[in-house]
Amino acid sequence: MPKSRRVAIMLDLRWPLKRHADIFAGTQRYAAEKGWESVIDEYVAEHLLEQPKQARLYDGVIGRIPARLAELQSRFPIPLVNIWFNSPVRAPLPGVFHDAAAVGRLEAEHLLARGLRQFAVLTRKDKAQLEQAAAFRAVVSEAGFPCIVERLPLVPSRSYATWKKTERLIDSWMDHWQPPIGVSICTEVMGRLVVQLCRRRGWRIPGDVAIVAGMNEETLCTHPRPSLSSVEIGYERIGYEAARLLDQLMHQQSLRSRSKKRLSHLQPSARKPSQPPHLILPPQGMIVRESTDFYAVEDKLIAQALEFIASHSHLPINCDTVAESLHVHTRTLQRRFRQVLDRPIADEIRRVRTERAKRELIQSDRSLTEIARDVGFSDRMQLYEVFCREVGVTPSHYRKQRRLAESLATSPHPTP
Known part of the structure; x- marks a missing residue:
């Protein structure tokens, strides 16, 4: 048998980053709902300085806000929403970030x-x-x-x-x-x-x-x-919520502007600046x-049983099969399993098969029948029943859920 070849891949894999692409997708979903015109501009500060004083280049900005752009806000009062966790001006600006x-x-x-x-x-x-x-x-x-x-x-x-x-x-x-x-x-x-x-x-x-x-x-x-x-x-959510926050800020600024015009003859009141809103979103x-995909135990017998299950879960194994492979009685192994892991052998076999079914659903377009056969379930119906009971959704729904983030990253106007 020929020796397996070892291949080097020389690619700059830093770009495009998912956190950028998905946040952008989220902003575009909100923009599509509101009918906004979106402009990709990495040099907002420079372009603002080039514009005539009375010209209004943008109504708002979402992005990785640098200090220079934040400093220009006194001259160009445009609402800014920051999505850059490590931004040097994170504290004084409104923003949406992951937790x-x-x-x-x-x-x-x-x-x-x-x-x-x-x-x-x-x-x-x-x-x-x-x-x-x-x-x-x-x-x-x-x-x-x-x-x-x-x-x-x-x-x-x-x-x-x-x-x-x-x-x-x-x-x-x-x-x-x-x-x-x-x-x-x-x-x-x-x-x-x-x-x-x-x-x-x-x-x-x-x-x-x-x-x-x-x-x-x-x-x-x-x-x-x-x-x-x-x-x-869930970076797409960050983009969507950043756009929603910007919408609120633009609306508030519009109201303040109209109010300022109506009350321009009155003395301005001293108002304490409010804390900028920060939205912190938990991971999905x-x-x-x-x-x-394993369970660490000090008990050598249980460790061997877990290793056997991980290596053979795609085959039609059961409690007796696992016990036979370790040359112990099934009752003995079942008792040790419950003592060490507080669950029966059958639960571990089912857990491993379910986890592998999850990966197949996400990473391939294969049918449920093929996946059920290759991860160790007897047929498509058994996979369906176990998946619904253990995961809480059907295999097809799980596949759609997990692929949603990827589709959002590649579509300029994803479906909500």
């Missing part, structure tokens, strides 16, 4: 639920990611477990020398790990690097290292294997993929 602390808590709770007792965080010197890492560490520390934190440069791939330094930093951080360990990693690209470094050490993913990485950039999360579990932020949820 970074909630992301960190969600990741920690997910890995704790996998039975892990050792944790590590790889973050960058970035306000959002530092806040996320702090929340992750707080949750696992409150649960009584250690967490090793490493901070990377803001741009780890600035140059080859910086990248090598980053790799050495991560390698040194990993020297302190005690697998099995749950790891939160700032980006999908860094997640892929950690996967490679784990393989050099002979560590299995997720058997030795369970990884949650990035903000669900689907292509980088799903390829190459193992696929990476990640948090879906954890997208579980192969990198965390």
